[in-house]
Amino acid sequence: MKKIVVAGFGPAAHRLVEALQQRGFDGRVTVIGEEPRPAYDRVALTSYLSGVSAEDLAYPVPSTAVTRLNSRVTGIDREARVVTVEGGEPEPYDVLVLATGSAPFVPPVPGAEHAFVYRTIDDLDAIRMAAKEATDGVVVGGGLLGLEAADALRALGLRTHIVEMSPWLMPRQVDEGGGSVLKSHIEQLGLSVHAGAGVQEIVTDDRGRVAGLRKPDGTLIDAGVVVFSAGIRPRDELARASGLEVGERGGVVVDSGMRTSDPDIYAIGECALAGGMVYGLVGPCFTMAEVAADRIMGGDGTFGGADLSTKLKLLGVEVAQFGAMTGALDVTYMDPVAGVYKKLFISDDARTLLGGICVGDAAPYTSLRSFVGKPLPAPPSDLLFTGGGANLDLPDDAQVCSCNNVSAGTVRTAIADQGCADVPGLKACTRAGTTCGSCVPMLKQLLEKSGVEVSKNLCEHFAHSRAELFDIARVRGITTFSELIAQHGQGRGCDICKPAVASILASLHNGHVLDGERAALQDTNDAFLANIQKNGTYSVVPRIPGGEITPDKLIVIGEVARDFGLYTKITGGQRIDLFGARVEQLPEIWRRLVDAGFESGHAYGKALRTVKSCVGSTWCRYGVQDSVGLAIALELRYRGLRSPHKLKSAVSGCARECAEARSKDFGIIATEQGWNLYVGGNGGFKPRHADLLAGDLTTDELIRTIDRFLMFYIRTADRLQRTSTWLESLDGGLDYLRSVIVDDALGICADLDAHMERHVATYVDEWRATLDDPDKLSRFVSFVNAPGVPDPSIVFAAERGQIKPVVA
């Protein structure tokens, strides 16, 4: 049995283990990593400071590998084919894979040992500790990672300085013009930029603590925290010491199959020097891991270099670069007022696109990146002015997703042959769009252009999406289905558009779902305010806010269930479901429940269902906040809110998360300081963990943010689209959502707030209102011509002491 040893446990090592498993490797794999935890998503490292936990960042631990954590490989004996491990057993190998990554470059200046670097979770813990005592911070390095570190220091509350050797920021991605636009953006945020400046020394105070950074001209920047982020160096020390070939400027030399100068040893990821290049982006590192796995399994995969295009949003500024950074000709668009700079590089015959730079508006990146090396799809000035022309036809071999090396052809095949009809489908099928997300707009475009029907039309009656209809109804003040279909649709509707419009009208105007014409729009569940079951009977779910219930009320539910002979079951949302009621029994059942103080639980509606809670700080010895109190307040606030699909929520009283809040549409987890809000979670058919939207909120801030999240979702989601898929299909994802509902980028927050206030103020219990209205009650009969007669087709048998339906 073949034995593979992997030195280093970062993203590249993790992908290698996965790739081996997928290719059916059945030998033994041992991964030895120096960090105290298994591989995690380093690309998302900064999110750790905003409350994303180490567990959230962790990749799923591969079940097929043995992992040795906290263990550093110290040497390779190539003769004996064994590696030595600090403080542990040596590890023999048949195949060794070096995946040791890289380390931040720290220049040899006096005092440098007191500074921090920005690479691991442990580094961030140390920086966070130090920031507590400091007011100012300096980042050395104004490149991609340097600016990310600077943003992090700013978020930690420090006045932040950036020191960059080159005359402008991000010299590897943008030219001087782009650099100056970028600088003005960053200075507007209150950061100081010291470009064209080096480091003389790191100054410490008499107790050995960092006090500042001295520049070569003698000036001192006072700062309690200094972070070096001025480039990376491949960790090739093991290779060097064991006589493997390494590059002049570092990096383990490998061939196109990722093999080093010793055929039993491979190197992948940031430690490898492939085709004379060290790659500092995760996409190529993943590709290298795939190639190495393929070779180990006897395949002939090759690594042929990678696209180093980058697009990122740092400190709120979009910066992107693709292809070459020079060319015989170039065309520039610059708007210093708006802070936009865009430039395209073109071949001397003005026909071929060579590359481009964008600052402040990355639209050309998205649309043009795939055209590098190909004929220009339109005159360059058009491309720059219009933001890049969304109607370009991509050649099949054009790369769409550079993180995962997916071509337009592959995406088209997935659409045509594998039936992918939306972005989440394409993500699952091709991996495109799953890493940085910048290619998602391209995926959408390919979907739209493909032959398959991705029509946004709700159904044959409306040539509009749900979101469009919502806007039409809102802006034109339309209050009935008849008006809407007469003016904006055709025919008389169907089981798709009628409930969708009913939901839109309910979200917009509240009012009773069975009033007037609206009664005819409702699905049977809403029409009878109960959930239909397989034999045509209904189930009844009274609201139990937060899952808290008095013994007296519990007894009432028990008595009702007993008296009407209903099958009784506790639900997953901490309520009680009573099954087997015939339509004519529903009003009698509810009369008893309403008299005892219950109200509709809306289990039948596309509406807020439950806000589940753990017992929280009132009883639990670990709790830090009153989760039950909050859950009740939220459930009462949003009860009756009609939405594109059902909405579920939960509140946990501490990080132990007993309420499983992260599987909910909006979940809240208590922190020492307040509440963390997670959105877009889902259990069910396609589980998804909710994403952290905002951390350490006060209760007021929390409620305002949820108000806006829900209203924005209600206004813009498709019919039957849960928040999880809605969030995944939002252009710009979570960042965009945050910009809209936290930073009010669209200027709609006041409107969203007012809309929710209106909902809260006009809520009435649907069941009480129904019981008070003889007209509505008259519908609750099995037979129009024999109101007292029960439906004889409904028959029950007994099971475990309760009823169960018998269907012919």
Place this chain on the structure above:
Amino acid sequence: MTWVNVCGYQNLPPERGVCALVGDRQVALFRTHDGAVHALGNLDPFSGAYVLSRGIVGTRKGEPTVASPLHKQVFSLVTGHCLDEPEITVPVYHVRLDGDLVQVAVSV
């Protein structure tokens, strides 16, 4: 064939259905947008439950329809054919208005 009085026209809510018990037969009655009345068997052949009268009434390419409330198969109110699975049909009953009275024809 006999015409049986079932209910008053005003007992039929616009663009919805109700169920009538005619002998031991369950007949689903629907009043469409144009005021016309249609009658189908109430049994949903897909689920075996008597529920068609509780479906959503609408149109498909102009043809009046009802969708089963359980699994949403759509039936023509005119022919009783399931428009999603044409080999499945439900019975169609003759209905007429006698003044304000809705009458259904059943064989006895």
